[in-house]
Amino acid sequence: xxxxxxxxxxxxxxxxxxxxxxxxxxxxxxxxxxxxxxxxxxxxxxxxxxxxxxxxxxxxxxxxxxxxxxxxxxxxxxxxxxxxxxxxxxxxxxxxxxxxxxxxxxxxxxxxxxxxxxxxxxxxxxxxxxxxxxxxxxxxxxxxxxxxxxxxxxxxxxxxxxxxxxxxxxxxxxxxxxxxxxxxxxxxxxxxxxxxxxxxxxxxxxxxxxxxxxxxxxxxxxxxxxxxxxxxxxxxxxxxxxxxxxxxx
Amino acid sequence: xxxxxxxxxxxxxxxxxxxxxxxxxxxxxxxxxxxxxxxxxxxxxxxxxxxxxxxxxxxxxxxxxxxxxxxxxxxxxxxxxxxxxxxxxxxxxxxxxxxxxxxxxxxxxxxxxxxxxxxxxxxxxxxxxxxxxxxxxxxxxxxxxxxxxxxxxxxxxxxxxxxxxxxxxxxxxxxxxxxxxxxxxxxxxxxxxxxxxxxxxxxxxxxxxxxxxxxxxxxxxxxxxxxxxxxxxxxxxxxxxxxxxxxxx
DNA sequence: GACCTTGTTGCATATTACGCAATATAGTTG
DNA sequence: CAACTATATTGCGTAATATGCAACAAGGTC
Numbered sequence: 001x002x003x004x005x006x007x008x009x010x011x012x013x014x015x016x017x018x019x020x021x022x023x024x025x026x027x028x029x030x031x032x033x034x035x036x037x038x039x040x041x042x043x044x045x046x047x048x049x050x051x052x053x054x055x056x057x058x059x060x061x062x063x064x065x066x067x068x069x070x071x072x073x074x075x076x077x078x079x080x081x082x083x084x085x086x087x088x089x090x091x092x093x094x095x096x097x098x099x100x101x102x103x104x105x106x107x108x109x110x111x112x113x114x115x116x117x118x119x120x121x122x123x124x125x126x127x128x129x130x131x132x133x134x135x136x137x138x139x140x141x142x143x144x145x146x147x148x149x150x151x152x153x154x155x156x157x158x159x160x161x162x163x164x165x166x167x168x169x170x171x172x173x174x175x176x177x178x179x180x181x182x183x184x185x186x187x188x189x190x191x192x193x194x195x196x197x198x199x200x201x202x203x204x205x206x207x208x209x210x211x212x213x214x215x216x217x218x219x220x221x222x223x224x225x226x227x228x229x230x231x232x233x234x235x236x237x238x239x240x241x242x243x244x245x246x247x248x249x
Numbered sequence: 250x251x252x253x254x255x256x257x258x259x260x261x262x263x264x265x266x267x268x269x270x271x272x273x274x275x276x277x278x279x280x281x282x283x284x285x286x287x288x289x290x291x292x293x294x295x296x297x298x299x300x301x302x303x304x305x306x307x308x309x310x311x312x313x314x315x316x317x318x319x320x321x322x323x324x325x326x327x328x329x330x331x332x333x334x335x336x337x338x339x340x341x342x343x344x345x346x347x348x349x350x351x352x353x354x355x356x357x358x359x360x361x362x363x364x365x366x367x368x369x370x371x372x373x374x375x376x377x378x379x380x381x382x383x384x385x386x387x388x389x390x391x392x393x394x395x396x397x398x399x400x401x402x403x404x405x406x407x408x409x410x411x412x413x414x415x416x417x418x419x420x421x422x423x424x425x426x427x428x429x430x431x432x433x434x435x436x437x438x439x440x441x442x443x444x445x446x447x448x449x450x451x452x453x454x455x456x457x458x459x460x461x462x463x464x465x466x467x468x469x470x471x472x473x474x475x476x477x478x479x480x481x482x483x484x485x486x487x488x489x490x491x492x493x494x495x496x497x498x
Numbered sequence: 499g500a501c502c503t504t505g506t507t508g509c510a511t512a513t514t515a516c517g518c519a520a521t522a523t524a525g526t527t528g
Numbered sequence: 529c530a531a532c533t534a535t536a537t538t539g540c541g542t543a544a545t546a547t548g549c550a551a552c553a554a555g556g557t558c
Contacts, residue, residue, distance in 0.1 A: 002291050002294070002506090002507075002546095003291075003295045003298060004255050004259065004291055004292055004293070004295045004545090004546070005255075005515085005544095005545070005546085006253050006255045006256050006515065006516095006545085006546085007255050007258075007259035007292060007295045007296070008295050008298070008299065009256075010253065010256035010260070010296070011259070011296070011301055012299070014301075014320060015299070015316075015320075017320075017323075018319065018320045018323035018324070019323070021327055025535070025536085026532090026536055026537085027535065027536080035475065035516090035517095036516065036517050036518075037517095037535080037537085038516075038517065038518080038519095038536090038537075038538080039515075039516060039517075040252050041536065041537060041538090042252075042253055042515080042516090042537090042538095043253055043256060043515095044269055045251070045252070045537090046252045046253045046256045046257055047256070047259075047260070047496055049252060049257070050257065050264075051258040051356055052260055052262070052263075057523095060523090060524085060535075063327070064323060064324040064327075065322070065324075066265075066324075066355040066356055066360050066380065067415055068317055068320040068321050068324055069321045069324055069325065069360060069362075069377075069378040070263075070267065070319050070379070070380055071263060071266075071267045071317040071321070072318045072320070072321030072322075072376055072378055073321075073376060073377065073378030074266075074267035074268070074313060075267070075312070075313040075314075075318055076318065076319055076378075077376070078312070078313075080356040081482075090368065094368070106315040109302060109320060111315050113318075114558075116366070117365070119339065119343070127322060127326070128318075128322065128377075129318070129319055129321055129322030129325075130322055131319055149474050171550075186374065231286055238506090240360040241498055243533065251515095251537095251538080253514085253515070253548065254513090254514065254515085254546085255514085255515085255545090255547095274504075274505085275504075275506090276504065276505080284547090284548095285547065285548050285549075286504085286505075286506090286548095287505090287506075287507080287547075287548065287549080288508090288546075288547055288548075290505060290506060291506090291507095291546080291547090294506085309504075309505065309554095309555085317514090342533095367520055473556095
């Protein structure tokens with residue numbers, strides 16, 4: 001596989017810009033890429049020319065440009081699941097009172113492609129566009145349990161509840177298949193519980209998952225079965241609708 | 250200004266991918282860029298290597314990859330206005346019953362950076378991430394009227410109501426300054442009215458605008474003053490809060 | 499199973515990006 | 529306010545790299 005070097009470098013710069021909250025200077029870029037300052041300067045200037053990066057004239061530091069937002073929107077707008085899921089997300093949110101999400105599998109992680117927030121939803125790190133691990137999220141486990149995705153080998157720990165051994169994960173996925181829904185019981189974010197169920201397409205292939213998340217104060221262990229029933233119902237209705245939708249993601 | 254050619258070409262490919270709903274073939278890319286098929290193939294393969302593009306194995310057509318979504322999220326998360334505006338958006342939505350938005354100026358257009366949808370909001374093309382013209386949107390006109398942005402010279406027509414002459418726009422902006430809020434009376438989308446007011450930072454510089462949009466059936470001419478009052482109030486409270494926030498966008 | 503369309507790869511060449519060093523620009527300190 | 533430091537940009541020669549062509553491979557169709 002032949003790679004275009006300077007393009008690859010430009011893309012790595014974008015990655016770096018994305019990870020740097022306060023912008024990046026040309027010298028910092030050059031250091032991180034083991035490049036000459038001059039080369040880094042020219043590369044990032046090119047990115048800025050096309051609005052992929054933006055230069056703060058006063059600090060002369062670069063950050064991401066608006067074009068990435070536009071691209072993201074283009075991508076999300078093209079996902080049929082997103083459109084179809086919208087009313088179901090609303091329904092979920094209204095009936096549960098909690099935040100609802102849809103996600104798809106992407107790069108061995110779960111990509112949140114849409115959400116509907118409840119009136120008093122919390123700030124979780126599960127915003128649209130975030131890529132979260134599969135093994136410690138309800139959306140992720142729902143897809144793992146019903147799909148053909150190989151299990152991740154590295155199970156990073158995020159909280160005390162995170163399942164970090166393959167065996168415990170496998171056992172958990174068995175339960176998910178029996179129950180028809182997956183949970184995340186403070187396995188990723190402390191104080192947050194989630195429930196999710198898979199979404200299938202016309203070939204009964206898992207194409208994503210849908211669910212809700214909320215604080216443990218409202219999503220009590222007692223209330224979980226009730227929430228789960230709701231999520232399952234909605235996920236099945238959504239799958240049904242996806243059957244009659246254009247056959248793409 | 251020296252531009253890195255192959256990086257620029259890669260970025261143009263991303264632009265094209267964003268505009269193509271059904272993916273793009275290598276030959277189509279080569280045509281659009283006046284490039285050899287081989288070069289186009291290598292460029293887009295590099296993009297795919299870094300998850301900026303994705304290749305459908307069966308159709309062999311390329312589309313945008315998940316990394317652009319992640320980048321977009323990084324950018325939006327870094328905007329202080331977005332965080333601060335969130336509760337105000339909720340308030341606006343709840344009190345008006347309509348969809349609320351915040352936007353900033355970007356590339357001579359208005360970039361919608363967040364929104365809160367009402368229970369029965371319509372599908373507008375003002376989703377998060379969209380770049381809309383300034384002269385025919387309430388958010389845009391609010392920024393034009395109170396900011397130092399030069400007026401756009403080309404006023405594209407979208408509906409019968411679109412203001413397409415500089416004079417009528419200037420006159421309208423005068424009115425905006427007098428009233429303290431801007432409107433979009435079906436000037437961009439048929440059947441949709443919007444109201445917006447500017448948001449200022451600690452230096453009384455316009456950094457964005459906030460507003461609501463809804464169908465003309467609910468946002469009647471009669472109800473507009475009432476909505477406007479609400480929007481102004483919220484925008485002022487938001488500006489107040491932005492005064493005490495980190496001094497960036 | 500042969501044909502046609504489309505994508506990928508090998509290779510030689512020339513363009514292009516690179517690194518170095520010099521210049522310019524900001525910010526800082528005496 | 530001036531000298532100094534740190535950082536960004538630009539000119540230029542060179543060498544590496546991307547390019548275009550053409551051959552090959554892979555899928556789809558008839």
